[in-house]
Amino acid sequence: MANVTSILKKRIQNVRQNFLSQKIDCLLIASPANISYLTGFMGEDSWLLVTGRTNILITDSRYTLQAEKQCPNSKIYVRKGRMTEAITEILKKYPDVRTAGIEDKIETGIYKTLKRKLPVLTKPVNHIVESAREIKDYLEISAIKKAAQISKTAMEKILKHIRIGMTETHIAAMLDYEIKKTGANPAFETIVAFGTNSAMPHHSPTLRKLKKIDTILFDFGAKFNGYCSDLTRCFAVGKINDFYAKVYKTVLEAQTVAINMLKAGVDAKEVDAAAKQIITSEKLPPYGHGLGHGLGIDVHEQPTVSYMSKSKLKTGNVITVEPGVYIPNKFGIRIEDDVLITDSGCEILSQLLKTDNVPLLKLA
Numbered sequence: 001m002a003n004v005t006s007i008l009k010k011r012i013q014n015v016r017q018n019f020l021s022q023k024i025d026c027l028l029i030a031s032p033a034n035i036s037y038l039t040g041f042m043g044e045d046s047w048l049l050v051t052g053r054t055n056i057l058i059t060d061s062r063y064t065l066q067a068e069k070q071c072p073n074s075k076i077y078v079r080k081g082r083m084t085e086a087i088t089e090i091l092k093k094y095p096d097v098r099t100a101g102i103e104d105k106i107e108t109g110i111y112k113t114l115k116r117k118l119p120v121l122t123k124p125v126n127h128i129v130e131s132a133r134e135i136k137d138y139l140e141i142s143a144i145k146k147a148a149q150i151s152k153t154a155m156e157k158i159l160k161h162i163r164i165g166m167t168e169t170h171i172a173a174m175l176d177y178e179i180k181k182t183g184a185n186p187a188f189e190t191i192v193a194f195g196t197n198s199a200m201p202h203h204s205p206t207l208r209k210l211k212k213i214d215t216i217l218f219d220f221g222a223k224f225n226g227y228c229s230d231l232t233r234c235f236a237v238g239k240i241n242d243f244y245a246k247v248y249k250t251v252l253e254a255q256t257v258a259i260n261m262l263k264a265g266v267d268a269k270e271v272d273a274a275a276k277q278i279i280t281s282e283k284l285p286p287y288g289h290g291l292g293h294g295l296g297i298d299v300h301e302q303p304t305v306s307y308m309s310k311s312k313l314k315t316g317n318v319i320t321v322e323p324g325v326y327i328p329n330k331f332g333i334r335i336e337d338d339v340l341i342t343d344s345g346c347e348i349l350s351q352l353l354k355t356d357n358v359p360l361l362k363l364a
């Protein structure tokens, strides 16, 4: 198996292969996720310049040692002044660079400054690194698996310690603590939503207290070695309401049908449509968000799996599958797993227990 250094080298070479068709001689990258993908660097406020011959991480003194440690294949340029001045200085050493591609994710104001100040032509380019990131290699897949494993263990641990009267913020902090103890970080703000709060898909935990008869939705993930997991599970507390049980079964069936369709070559939007069809056939309102999203260095990346998707799934995509039903003023149920697309089907990377019927928590 290839080692990290040779994998990083290959990623940079893939970027260079786009130079001719894009009519650029170098690419300037400011997105932390893309920089991390190409160099291994995990810090911030740094940009990457990839030329035909070399790649230079432009950072500052806060990150010099970290960059030297994390980036085996990159030259490190420690800027003392503005980023634009540093890039200008560097480009002076590369007189054959006439046109600099600049990732179009960059803020418009910054792009305008670069266009005005750099000693070369500038051209906005998009998706060169993002489309490479859609296909995960074995190192990335094992980091996502490990991130999912950390989430699983954290959830299993905290379930034993939940008590009636605890707040959503308390339980979210318990999950974050278990994740952090492993050396990982929460991949995004942990969602813990009781009862009616779970009808908001992106609820932020509050001081609402858990009641004797209640429901809990957890949506959380770990970021390990730069890679995210993203899982959602729902529980009844004290007693199971019939309508909640029916919605749970429907959402689970929608997820199962979707997962069973997954394989390279399948239209992403058809998977979303099939999951929605299960939900509407039960006369329930289908989720308004996508069925899923790519998962990797960012918690939301390409490919998206929704009614707007134009792409077919490919071997090596890692996506979430997260249908949901949200009933305002009552509750919401979403079930989410992380899945690797393969030639013949898929592999579920998140192994957190999922029961056929609503799991019931009997708490003190």
Ligand code: GLY
Pocket (backbone or CB within 6 Å): 219, 220, 230, 231
């Ligand atoms: N798990 C949060 C989200 O996918 O938006």
Ligand code: MN
Pocket (backbone or CB within 6 Å): 230, 293, 320, 322, 336
């Ligand atoms: Mn998600």
